[in-house]
Amino acid sequence: MFDISPTEWTAIALSLRVASVATLVATPLGIAVAWLLARRDFWGKSVVDALIYLPLVLPPVVTGYLLLLTFGRRGLVGAWLADHLGIVFAFRWTGAALACGVMSFPLLVRPMRLSIEAVDRGLEQAAGTLGAAPWRVFLTITLPLALPGVLAGMVLGFAKAIGEFGATITFVSNIPGETQTISAAIYSLIQTPDGDAAALRMVVVSILIAMAALVASEWFARRANARLHGN
């Protein structure tokens, strides 16, 4: 039962790579957006807020199709990126990472935003009176104190990215070795006669990955908490 075939390994490795890249690229962006939403008032803030949460409420196939229209080879942004920077998303693993990044972004941002909002502004003011410019206040006070939420956001985003299916398969299809992640592989295996055993193996693998992510986040959160409030 647990002879995982090379094709299955490929899908597992690809899923891990896609989700890791999506999370790592989305994290700095997510922290910036979370800080803006938590600490700044600007024109159009509610629109930005709504746009970020849109992938959470839209059917994933709609998000995937919109990504195809925008970042496909003939898409507005996709054509420009391909011609000028040589970056292609369509039917590549990078496209899968983009789809996963967009889909997981709301889940990644939310805990970050909540934890930044929870940082006592009085501490930020105190840092200011001690001579810290706003960006240094952020790096030395706000970010370290919000770290548990930042890590929680990363783990949630990663877990969502690992499981993403609808937008990814719509945008970059289901190409073994290039865009076939665990979810897409399970989907294909279920539709293949005698694919049940393999599908079950992949199911077990995805449960293991999800649990590992949860355990890791628990461990990080505990460590971060001890570091912040530990005595």
Add this chain to the structure above:
Amino acid sequence: MLRVDVSKQLGEFAIEASFASEGRVTGLFGASGSGKTSLVSMIAGLLRPDRGTIAIDGEILDDTAANVHVPSHRRRIGYVFQDARLFPHLDVRRNLDYGRRMNGLADDPAQRARVTDLLDIARLLDRRPGRLSGGERQRVALGRALLARPRLLLLDEPLGSLDEARKEEILPYLVRLRDEAGVPMVYVCHDPGEMRQLATHIVMLKRGHVTAFGGAEVLPAAVSPA
């Protein structure tokens, strides 16, 4: 020399305050809700006056007519809050060192030793704020503000959250600070006894307005706060 001439509307509450003081310790005295903290926040640059000027030693920090507002991190004005506001993720040593690092000042072990001795906090250096008593926290906050080398120190009811015994514990340190640290201070409180012990000049505030300015004689005779 501290010159303040500001007005600020905060909801229903209006502050119209003007005074100049050259004292070593300028006491801002008034009941709670008289605008003391708002006034101190304006001096610190945390709150922007609607109109007016704030200057220290001839340097303009706020001048609404000329659209000047020096942000708090460039004022070199220390602020000791009632609730200390120590950084919980840093130990006492790194809390004390924070202002020096942010201002790009050279490490000065002699100065650090002077301040930690003055405030009796040398044995607390490796602790986190979570493991300090209220009085210890306030002393560390004083040290942290001093070590940023401010040209003015604002003390906003630093004893306000402490019980009587703790107040008695901290007051001597504040007197030493006044006599030995060489930094002019603005001391906010509503306790005439505390004011008498510390302030050299007193600004009386009532509902956002300065009602008297002078020495200890302007304080009410009663011991209990108005």
